[in-house]
Amino acid sequence: MSRNLLKIEGLSAGYGPLRVLHEIDFAVAKGERLAIVGLNGHGKTTLFRAIMHLVGWQRGSVRFEEAEIGGSRSLGEGRRTPGIVRMGIAMTPQGDAIFPGLTVRQHLDCGAYTKEAWHGRDARADKVFDLFPPLRELRDSLVGKLSGGERRMVSIGRALMADAKLYLIDEPSLGLAPKISERVVDALMNISLDGKAMVIAEQNVELLSGKVDRMIGMHAGRLRGEVGHVDLV
Template identity: 80%
Template sequence: MSGTLLAVRGLSAGYGPLRVLHDIDFSIAPGERLAIVGLNGHGKTTLFRAIMQLVGWQRGSVLFEGKEIGGTRSLGEGRYTPGIVRLGIAMTPQGDAIFPGLTVREHLDCGAHAKTAWRDRTRRRERVYQLFPQLDELQGALVGKLSGGERRMVSIGRALMSDAKLYLIDEPTLGLAPKVSKRVIEALVNIPLEGKAMVITEQNVALLSGAVSRMMGMHAGRLRGEVGHVGLA
C-alpha cells in the first residue's frame, strides 16, 4: 500500500434491492486531486456515501492507509461513519448541507470537532478565510441568509477545519452561476494537500480541465477509465 492513501477494489453498493455501484476499482495517492465526472444519477454521490458507510448495503474492499474500512455491510448505515471521520476522511455533501441558524464562524467551528482541531480552530479558520475572503467579511452572518455560492464555500470550509487526510467534495458547483463555480474550483485547487488527497465529483469536465491531476468517468454505476491527465502533478 506504499504510496496509496485510498484503494477501492470491487466495490458494489446500493439501497434496498437497488444496486447502484458495480465493481468499482480506483486508488488515489497523497498529493493527488482526482475528479470523477459524469451526469447526475450515475452513482457519483453513492460512491462517496459507500466510502463513508452511509449506504444501505455494500460489498468489496475500501482501504484507507492500508486499513480496511469497507467490507460487507447490509444494515446500520452510518453506524461506522464517525470512526471513518476520525481516521481522517472528510466529506462535503452536494447542495446546501448547512445549519441555517448558525453564523459563518459557528458553522466553520463545527468542523473542528477533534480535540487537536478545536485547539487550533483560530488558525484553521484564518486559513479558510484566505481561501474564501468574502467569508471573512461574513463571519457573523447567518448561513441560511447567504447566497448559494457563499453557502457552498461555508460547507467546503467546514470540511477544511478538520484533521482530514482525504477530502471528498461532492458536486461543489451544482446549481451555481458559472463565475461562482469557477471561483469555487479555483479555491479547491489552492488548498495545499501536502501529503493529503482530494476527490471531486463533477458534471462539468471543462471546468476541471487543468485543475486536477486526473479524471475518471462514471456512467451507470461503473467507472469508465481515465478521461486523461489534465494539468496538475
C-alpha cells in the same frame, strides 16, 4: 510503503434492493487531485457515501492508509462514519447541507470534529477565510441568509476545518453561476495537499479540465476509464 492513500477494490453498494455501484476499482495517491466525472444520477454521490459508510448496503474493499474501512455489510448505515472521520476523511455533501440558524463561524466550528481540530480551530478558520475572503466579513452572519455561492464556500470550509487527509468534495458547482463555480473550483485547487488527497465529484468536465491530476468517467454505477490525465508533479 504504498503511495496510495485510498484504494478501492470490487466495491458494490446500494439502497434497499437497488444496486447503484458495480464492482468499482480505483486508487488515490497522496498529493493527488482526482475528479470523478459524469451526469447526475450515475453513482458519484453513492460512491462517496459508500466510502463514509452512509449507504444501506455494500461489499468490497475500501482501504484507507492500508486500514480496511469497507468490507461486506448491510443495514446500520452511519454507525462507523464518526470513526472514519476521526481517521482523516472529510466529505462535503452535494448541495449546501447547511444549518441555517448558525453563523458562518459557528458553522465552521462544527467541522472541527476531532480534539486536535477543535483545539486548533481558530487557526484553521483563518485558513478558510484566506481561501474564501468573502466569508471573513460574513463570519457573524447567519448562513441561511447567504447567497448560494457563499453557502457553498461555508460548506467546503466546514470540511476543511477537520484538517483531514482525504477530502471528498461532491458537486462543488451544483446550482451555481459559471463565474461563482470557477471561483469555488479555483479555491479548491489552491488548497495545499502536502501528502493529502482530494477527490471531486463533478458533472462539468470543462470546469475541471487541466486543473486536476486525473479525471475518471462514471456511468450507470461503473467507472469508464480516464477522461484526461496530467502527470503528478
